[in-house]
Amino acid sequence: MKKFFFFVCIIISLFLTWKVFKIALVDLNNLTEYGWGYFVGEIILLLIFIFLSWRLFPKSQKTN
Secondary structure: OHHHHHHHHHHHHHHHHHHHHHHHHHHHHHOOHHHHHHHHHHHHHHHHHHHHHHHOOOOOOOOO
16 A cells, blocks of 8 residues: 555656646746745645655565
């Protein structure tokens, strides 16, 4: 189950990365006050999902 959530977080992170770069490259000059809020919110969500992906990364179990 942990691997499933890891892969879901990776997919969401990639999607949010695409959205953030699209806004930054195309629409940055045309953003209104609400647009900046949307842009910052997307960045915050991206950071949250990157953190979750990092925490859920499946680690190999070593047996001694």
